[in-house]
Amino acid sequence: MRLHTVWLTDFRNYETLEISLDRGFTAILGANGVGKTNLVESLALLATLKSFRRAPTDSLVRKGCDKAVIRATGERGGREVLIELELAKGKTRAQVNRQPLKRTRDLLGALRVTVFGPDDLSLVKEGPAVRREFLDDLILALDPTADGVLSDLDRIVKQRNALLRQLSQAARGRRSGGEPGADEAAGLTLDVWDTKLAAAGEHLTIRRENLLADLMPLVTASYRELSDSDVDVVATYVRSWTTDTMAPAIAAARDDDVRRGSTSIGPHRDDVGLSIDGFDSRTECSQGEQRTLALAMRLAGHRLLAERLDEPPLLLLDDVLSELDPDRARALLASLPPGQTVITSAQGLPPDTVPDQVLEHRGGALHPVAQAEPVTEGDAS
Ligand SMILES: Nc1ncnc2c1ncn2[C@@H]1O[C@H](COP(=O)(O)OP(=O)(O)O)[C@@H](O)[C@H]1O
Ligand SMILES: [Mg+2]
CATH class of the missing domain: 3.40.50.300 (P-loop containing nucleotide triphosphate hydrolases)
Known part of the structure; x- marks a missing residue:
């Protein structure tokens, strides 16, 4: 429009x-x-x-x-x-x-729309949340129905966290002499949330990884155009788990998750690592390079949308x-x-x-x- x-x-x-x-x-x-x-x-x-x-x-x-x-x-x-x-x-x-x-x-x-502003430096400089949002926003712009997947995942993580906190309180109560066994039902409910988390989580992870793979040639091209150079820009999607599928990782992290009262495995904990000619963009590149990279990422997203949409x-x-x-x-x-x-x-x-x-x-x-x-x-x- x-x-x-x-x-x-x-x-x-x-x-x-x-x-x-x-x-x-x-x-x-x-x-x-x-x-x-x-x-x-x-x-x-x-x-x-x-x-x-x-x-x-x-x-x-x-x-x-x-x-x-x-x-x-x-x-x-x-x-x-x-x-x-x-x-x-x-x-x-x-x-x-x-x-x-x-x-x-x-x-x-x-x-x-594609928006780029001075704060977009955060895309390169700040923590993973900004880069996750960048990918998710592009997924949404390409396919508005993906908001179902994103909001499902959000809800699953919130509900699972609430349950984890409940379980961790129950465990503390038990240690200080409270009634044992009160949290058995909660443990069974946790199984249900784990299964949902694995399904929605893997789905979103794969979508993000595919999108990033499609995007990177355009990021490199935009960066080269802006900087009149022939550098290589590399992006690596960093999952929060290393097993083939997500379910075993969720199971393995369960005790820790209960102790912390939060979900440590899932797309909400993933990141995108970026480098320019082998230098880590967050810690080793100049502010000018970071700014150019952030702009190149936005322009690449823009070009991808322009290619795919009418x-x-x-x-x-x-x-x-x-x-x-x-x-x-x-x-x-x-x-x-x-x-x-x-x-x-x-x-x-x-x-x-x-x-x-x-x-x-x-x-x-x-x-x-x-x-x-x-x-x-x-x-x-
Ligand atoms: N809710 C608001 N009500 C009234 N003024 C606002 C509101 N939010 C921001 N402003 C004013 O908008 C101005 C900044 O506008 P901005 O678009 O950032 O300027 P610039 O042209 O520099 O980009 C500030 O002076 C601020 O006081
Ligand atoms: Mg301004």
Whole structure:
């Protein structure tokens, strides 16, 4: 789906804002703090219903207001699409073409986005949770029905953890002279959760591993393009178990899990290891290399979606130019994949960039900026 016009009401710092996007490349320029990232966040929310900054709904609503509204018109396969989101404390409502959505997945199919922002460095630098989420978000964008698998797994781990804590309390009670045998039933229930965990866990692990294998050639290609080099980027999916199947590992970890009151085996404990030319990206690469790798991963995800889906996702690049050295910034803009793209910048654009539309963010509104006509040979006389 391609976005036409988006209206914000009481969203973050905006009382109201209207923005019309070009079908190609829109650049939004404005000083720090004017609300560029907020705007990008609102566009991404239209696709995913969650803040890419991991902000709770409360902070999305303008201070002192009860609810925020994001309304957008767009087009898909020649048909008009209207998406309406209402964000209120503890409650988010979404409608597509005035039909309320029953599940998040119904929205996930309408608009798809790829977002990259300065915080995305965490994809390379921080703990495994961010990399797991990166893979899971791509799985979801490719197949919205996968939200069933993801939420099942989430529920299984939570319920199993609750039971583990119950068992560990019972064990402590026994040691201090309590009634023995009270936890037998709980032990049997744990068997049930172990079986569910193994089934859902293996399924998701294999999906993530397959996705990563498909993604890596694109990550390497994007990294090489951005850095004008021929390095090798390698990713290794690191499972939380080493047995062939998951069930024996879950069984072997059971006593420890009971003691700790948490589940140590499963996709929620896996990681993705990344290296550039053999150097560990987390501990051995420079900040510049980490930033380029994070961007290459996002762009690779974007390209994979563009290849597999009927149209490329909306690409949102928030304030990335300031973080890249001039050569990499130019390489990024030169290698932008086709499709609708929004780039924000506080610095302006590299000299030879030609966006289809430039908007200046000033005084709480967006103002079109006339662009210099390209100089042709005839003009010189
Ligand atoms: N819920 C909110 N209500 C009102 N203002 C907000 C809210 N959340 C953030 N802001 C304001 O938004 C501004 C930052 O916007 P941001 O999009 O990060 O700016 P930038 O243009 O630098 O990306 C801050 O000044 C902050 O006070
Ligand atoms: Mg910003």
